[in-house]
Every structure is written in C-alpha cells, then in structure tokens.
Amino acid sequence: MSALGRQRWLGPAMFLPAILYVVxxxxxxxxxxxxxxxxxxxxxSVGYQFVGLHNFRSVLQSPTxxxxxxNSFVFTIGSQxxxxxxxxxxxxxxxxxxxxxxxxxxxxxxxxxxxxxxxxIGWKWILDSLYSVINWVLIRFHLANEFSPPMWLGEPKLAMxxxxxxxxxxxxxxxxxxxxxxxxxxxxxxxxxAAVDGAGFWRKLFQIExxxxxxxxxVAVLFGVIFTFTDMTVVYILTRGGPYDTTQVMPALAFFxxxxxxxxxxxxxxxxxxxxxxxxxxxxxLRSAHRAEIT
Amino acid sequence: MAIVETRGLTKSxxxxxxxxxxNVNLESREGEFLVLLGPSGxxxxxxxxxxxxxxxxxxxxxxxxGVVVNDMTPRERRIAMVFQSYxxxxxxxxxxxxxxxxxxxxxxxxxxxxxxxxxxxxxxxKHLLDRKPRELSGGERQRVALARxxxxxxxxxxxxxxLSNLDAKLRASAREELEQFQKRVATTxxxxxxxxxxxxxxxxxxxxxxxxxxxxxxxxxxxxxxxxDTFVATFLGxxxxxxxxxGDVTIGFRPEHFFPVAHVAGRETVPTDLRKPGIExxxxxxxxxxxxxxxxxxxxxxxxxxEESRFEAKKVISRMSSTHDARFESGHVYPFSVPQRHLxxxxxxxxxxxxxxxxxxxxxAP
Numbered sequence: 291m292s293a294l295g296r297q298r299w300l301g302p303a304m305f306l307p308a309i310l311y312v313v314x315x316x317x318x319x320x321x322x323x324x325x326x327x328x329x330x331x332x333x334x335s336v337g338y339q340f341v342g343l344h345n346f347r348s349v350l351q352s353p354t355x356x357x358x359x360x361n362s363f364v365f366t367i368g369s370q371x372x373x374x375x376x377x378x379x380x381x382x383x384x385x386x387x388x389x390x391x392x393x394x395x396x397x398x399x400x401x402x403x404x405x406x407x408x409x410x411i412g413w414k415w416i417l418d419s420l421y422s423v424i425n426w427v428l429i430r431f432h433l434a435n436e437f438s439p440p441m442w443l444g445e446p447k448l449a450m451x452x453x454x455x456x457x458x459x460x461x462x463x464x465x466x467x468x469x470x471x472x473x474x475x476x477x478x479x480x481x482x483x484a485a486v487d488g489a490g491f492w493r494k495l496f497q498i499e500x501x502x503x504x505x506x507x508x509v510a511v512l513f514g515v516i517f518t519f520t521d522m523t524v525v526y527i528l529t530r531g532g533p534y535d536t537t538q539v540m541p542a543l544a545f546f547x548x549x550x551x552x553x554x555x556x557x558x559x560x561x562x563x564x565x566x567x568x569x570x571x572x573x574x575x576l577r578s579a580h581r582a583e584i585t
Numbered sequence: 586m587a588i589v590e591t592r593g594l595t596k597s598x599x600x601x602x603x604x605x606x607x608n609v610n611l612e613s614r615e616g617e618f619l620v621l622l623g624p625s626g627x628x629x630x631x632x633x634x635x636x637x638x639x640x641x642x643x644x645x646x647x648x649x650x651g652v653v654v655n656d657m658t659p660r661e662r663r664i665a666m667v668f669q670s671y672x673x674x675x676x677x678x679x680x681x682x683x684x685x686x687x688x689x690x691x692x693x694x695x696x697x698x699x700x701x702x703x704x705x706x707x708x709x710x711k712h713l714l715d716r717k718p719r720e721l722s723g724g725e726r727q728r729v730a731l732a733r734x735x736x737x738x739x740x741x742x743x744x745x746x747x748l749s750n751l752d753a754k755l756r757a758s759a760r761e762e763l764e765q766f767q768k769r770v771a772t773t774x775x776x777x778x779x780x781x782x783x784x785x786x787x788x789x790x791x792x793x794x795x796x797x798x799x800x801x802x803x804x805x806x807x808x809x810x811x812x813x814d815t816f817v818a819t820f821l822g823x824x825x826x827x828x829x830x831x832g833d834v835t836i837g838f839r840p841e842h843f844f845p846v847a848h849v850a851g852r853e854t855v856p857t858d859l860r861k862p863g864i865e866x867x868x869x870x871x872x873x874x875x876x877x878x879x880x881x882x883x884x885x886x887x888x889x890x891x892e893e894s895r896f897e898a899k900k901v902i903s904r905m906s907s908t909h910d911a912r913f914e915s916g917h918v919y920p921f922s923v924p925q926r927h928l929x930x931x932x933x934x935x936x937x938x939x940x941x942x943x944x945x946x947x948x949x950a951p
Contacts (some may be wrong), residue, residue: 333769372698417641444738477670477672479668479669479670480672480673480675481672482639482659482668483666483671483672483674484674484685485639485660485669486637486638486639486660486664486665486732486736486743487661487665487685487686488660488661488663488686488690489658489660489685489687489689490660490689493689497685498674501676502674502675502676504676540639549723
C-alpha cells in the first residue's frame, strides 16, 4: 500500500478507540439520561411513555431540590476556596528545595492517590459522634465539653463544614501539583527582578506571581469545580445528605432519587440540571487553556 | 566615597566544594563603569547577585554608600538591576513595567507617570508604553528594562550581561548606546560580561575574574597591556597572547607585536632602560614556521610554530593588518620579531608576571 493510502487509514484507525470510548461510556449514558428524563421510567419497569417536561416540573417543585442546588454551590465554592488557598500555600512551600522535600511531596499526594471512598470511611470514624479522635483530643485539652462534644456530622452547620473539609483534603493534592508545576515554570529572574525593584512578599505574590500563573491556577480551579460539583462520594459516605438534607448535593440527590428511590426518570432529570453549569465551566476552561497557549 | 565596596567577600554554594566567589575585595568609584569580566563559571554573576541581595554571602562584607548591607533585602538596598533575560513582567504593559518600582515605593500616581514619561523619553520608547513585552523586539525589551532600572534614579546600576540576548549587529549599536546612556546619567554601574570586547569598549575599569577569584583590576589598557598573570594575558585579546616557555619563565607577546622582520626593519628603537636582559638590539628575532593563514578582511591571522630550540610550547599566532601584503607559504620558515618592550615575563609555576630574566642565547636556526 502506498504511504498516502496508509496514511488515509492509519489516522482514523488510531482515532477510533478514543471515539468508541467517548461514545460508549459518555455519549450513550448521556443520551440515555436525556431519554429517561422525559419518560416515566422506574427501576424494573418495562414500558416507556413520553411525559414531556413533567419530571423537570416535579423536580423544580420539590423543596429538597432547591436545598440541594444551594448546597452544591456552598460545597463547591467553599471547598474550592479552601483548596486554592491551601494549594498555593503548599506550592509555595514545596517550590524551594529543602531536606526531605521528596518525602513531603509524596505524602501530600497520598489523599489523591487513595480511593476517595476509603479516605471518606476513615474520616467518618475520625468524625464519628462517639469515637471521634478529634473530640477525644479536644476534651483532653479542655477545649470541648466532655458531655456534649461537637457532633461533626450531626449538626447542620458542622456537617456541611465537615464534608467541605474532607473534600478539600481529597482535592488538595491535585490542585497543589498543578499550581506547583505552573509556579516552577515561572522564570526565576522575574520574581527576583520584582524583589530588586522593591516589591515585598505580598506585592510580589499578588502583582507578579499570581497574575503570571493565572492561566494555570484557572485550570486547577475549573477542574476542581467539575470534580466537586459532580462528586457524591464524600457526602454519600459521611452524611447521606443529612442531617435533614443540610448536606444534600445534586449528584447525591440524583442517586438517592433515581437508584435508591427507583425513580430513574426523576433522578435523570436532576442530573440533567448539572449540564448547563458544566458546559459553562468547560467553555471557561477551554478559553483559559487557549489564553495560556498564546501568552 | 566608594559607592560599592566588598571586603573578603566569599560565597560557597555547598560546604566542602570550591567557592564560587573567593575573598573578593572591590571598590567602585562614584559614577564609574566597572566591568566584571570572566569566562562562564568565574563567579562574576554570583558576585553581582550578592551585591543585589539575591544571594547571601558565606563570609565577608558588602557596603553600599558606606553602609554594610549584608542583612538587607534587595528592596532595602535601593539599587537597580537589569537581568540577562531583562525579566520584564510579561502580564504588564511597558508602562506598567516601568512604574512597578515606583509603585513598590508607594509613589503617588501623578509623580509616577511624570517619572515614567521622563525615563521613557530618555530611552526613546514613549511610543511603546501600551504594548506588552512579548510584542517588542530584543532591542526594545532591553530599553524597557533600562527604563525600569533608571526610573527610580538609583545610586547603583547592576547589569548582568544585558547584551548577550541581542544578535551581533544589534549588539554593537546597543553597546554604544548603553555606554552613552551611562555617561549621561552618570550612575555608578557594575556590568557583568564574558565578552572582552564589551568590557574593553565600555569599562572605565575591568575586574578580571576566574574560578571565583579576582585576577586583576585595572583600566582596559592596563589589563590588556600589562596583564597580571597568564590567565588575564590569554583571556583578553583575540587571538590571545602568545605564551612560550623557557626555563622557569613563560614569555608572552601579543600576536599584533609579532611580525615579519622586513615589515619593521630600522623603524623603531627601544630606549636602553626598557631593554630586556639577554637580548641584543630592540627586537627579539624569532623563526616562525607558518602553518596556515586566516584572512579576516581587515586583518590577517597567521598560525604556526617557532623554530627555536630555546622555547617549549611553540605554537604562536601572528596578527597583522591586511594592508601588509607580504605572502606566506604554508610550511615555510620566515624571520619574525617582537619588540623587546612588548615582551612579558611570567613565573612558569605560578603564572604571575615577574621581572624580566635573561633569555637563553639563541641557537642557530635550523
């Protein structure tokens, strides 16, 4: 076969597995979710009847959904702010060489490498109402009342704080690695020039280093937003959305309604509400990546 | 008063390894253009960075304007530095770059813009103020870096190979411009380069460094005509000084002082007090076997060996103007000579310049 002929087939052949993967594992379920969301499908039901926007109407009328939307935003924004501050601090600390840096880098990566469910189960014990090591320590140091210690997963505000903190713990390594990479790629002489020009630590950080790594920080944040907004593991394992739906988030609600509550159609409708937001984030991400390329 | 003074300044990056800068004592004078010259790895940039406060000395003292600044941050030293890469802030406009040091100092907006305007017109970049660094050419970037340095009217300028990123043609004009600029603002300048032409052309004084040590400090004429040791002798000058060894001494002479006898016969006399012992007459006659010639337009470079049994390491170079039209066949021996007063004597073991010693009498040429 001629080189040209080979080329004509080789390209598509190499591309095919990726297309198959996207179609089979993302395209089909996504189309199926759309299909379910406008039907009357239940777990175990055999027929399909088109019901139009009925499921969406019903979802919008449910008070739980409103709470879940609000919680999703609190959960995402809260954890991303903490992740961003934490990751930048860690990146700054890990940027300079010191004894044992490799070990520290490895340890910091662990929460990301460990399966999130196992990590979350560990945290469930740490935050347990009876066996919490945190409370044990607090009581020993007389920082908490021995007879009514904080119920980390049982009080609405504390429960939200707990899921945010555990999710932050899980997401921190990823953002740190991305930001650290961006930070290390900064030409060394630019911060030095700023120092000679009379900039102190904060001016150097906010006027030189952060603006210069902004495209990379954007990527870290946008990935973080997607991973957080669509995540249900931490909430599912720690609180199951409770107490009283105060930690209920959209993906978890979709799972509870669609799979555990066997109302597939309504669960699909809930998850479809995630789509506009994720499209917006994806668009921002592509734009920011493009900007990073041309600068 | 010395603007910058270093006393016993030493820097080692790793304990037990050779120091990057060893016991450097420098004193720069008011308004002076001081050049730190040396090959890469000679410690010149490390020395500059210690003066800037970007590198901490292992021992020794740095004074700026009479004040010990060892423990001061770069910010407190109030100096300006131009980096080899220019280190412009890529996300800021040219104006943003120029006013950055003024902002850092907390200067009011109106005054800031007045100063920036002054600096920009001084360097002829007023039309570029709205551009981003990536939209500028190499020469323009260099001017922006200079404007950013000059705008706060520092008492000291540090320049780290600012011309090395420019192409050869631009470099010559940028060199001249930089020199004129320094004369006009009359700010004490320390300039790091590995390019001897830059050093000779721009420096009021040159500090020649090698392996972290200062080998010689002097005006361009002093370091070129009277090198302190064989390193300075060979580092300055292109082609470098010829060195031939004889007994305990190394004898050096510049390629431009090594020319055919016919070219100079009877034209020059040497005062008796300048005569080197052991040599008869004003010239030292030498037999030169030419191996090949390079024609460089304005000058001709002859490579070959000395046919002299009294010298070792006999590879030598002769450099003459191309207006000299004698022909040299490769492989042939020609009578050449060096004026006595241009012979330098170095201690063969230590490499430092020594008093002239009598030469072994010339054996008959083969």
